[in-house]
Amino acid sequence: MNRSLTRNILRAAYRTPVSDHPFRHLVQVEHVFPTEVFADAPRPWSPGEDFTEVMSGTWLRSNDDGTRTAVVAGVGPKQLPAADGGPWTEEEVWTVTSADPEVFAWLDDKPHRVTWALGRPDVEIAREPYATHPQATVDAYWDAFWRRHWFTPDRRPDGHYGLTLACAPNYGAWEWGPRPLATVSGRIMAALGGRAVVRNVTLTGDAPHWRSPKPVSLMRCLA
Incomplete structure (x- = not known):
């Protein structure tokens, strides 16, 4: 264990003001990793610059005609026909366009529920194999990293990778x-x-919530 880092974290914890709301004051540790650690990391993939990444493997775009388009990678087999009309056995990438916002209601939580729109006449769906898609390579790399380290870092605007715990x-x-x-x-x-930067953070607002910038379970990291 890094003794200096431990001292800084405990010192910040001692400086934390007592509050009626237990989550108003946090101790935060921001890790920034060396570039060479991720020298073999694949470049992030996106369906286009006009798409916003809702969560890993899921993107959304607003179109000029009032519709929206979602791209969801790694949609697993369900009791539905595959893209070729036969039994669905392999993961797919779905590109879904619709004017109905309900079609995209689950993108930030359970994006694979976009399959519920299959067969609707007002929804346009394109399906392609996931195994040969560029996102599959990205997912495989970060899945292996997560299995080894129990977290997935964020890619910062400067190109470095980091992780913030609190x-x-x-x-x-x-x-x-x-x-x-x-x-x-x-x-x-x-x-x-x-490098790691330790800081005290005060959340503002009438009802601050637990907002660790990265939803990493500390106890899982300890396992």
Whole structure:
């Protein structure tokens, strides 16, 4: 464990003001990793610059005619015909266009529910194999990384990869907050190197919520 990093995290936790709302004040650790760690990472894929990535493997675009187009990669087989009309056995990439916002209601949570639109006359759907799609290569790389390190980093605007973890010292015992945060951050530093910045963060608003910038389970990282 990086002792200096641990001291900085615990020092920040001691500086955390007491609040009626346990999640108003956070201790945050921002990791920025060396570029050489991800030298073999595939370039991110996108269906176009006018698409917004809703979540990993899912993109959405607003069209001039009032419709929207979603691209969902890795849609798994269901009890539906495959793109060629036969039994569906392999994952696919779906490109779906519709003027009905309900078609895209699940994109940020369960994007594969876009398959519910199959067969509707007001929905245009194009399907292609996932195995030979560029996104499959991207997904395979990051899936292997996640299985080894238990997280997927964010790609920053400057091209570096990073990860931000946080805990709320006012919520529960320290053994379930600052100390696991210090342990996990230390292990990440030991595995990948780079630099880590520790800061105190105060969430504003009437009802702040737990908003760790990266939904990483600290206890899973410890496993």
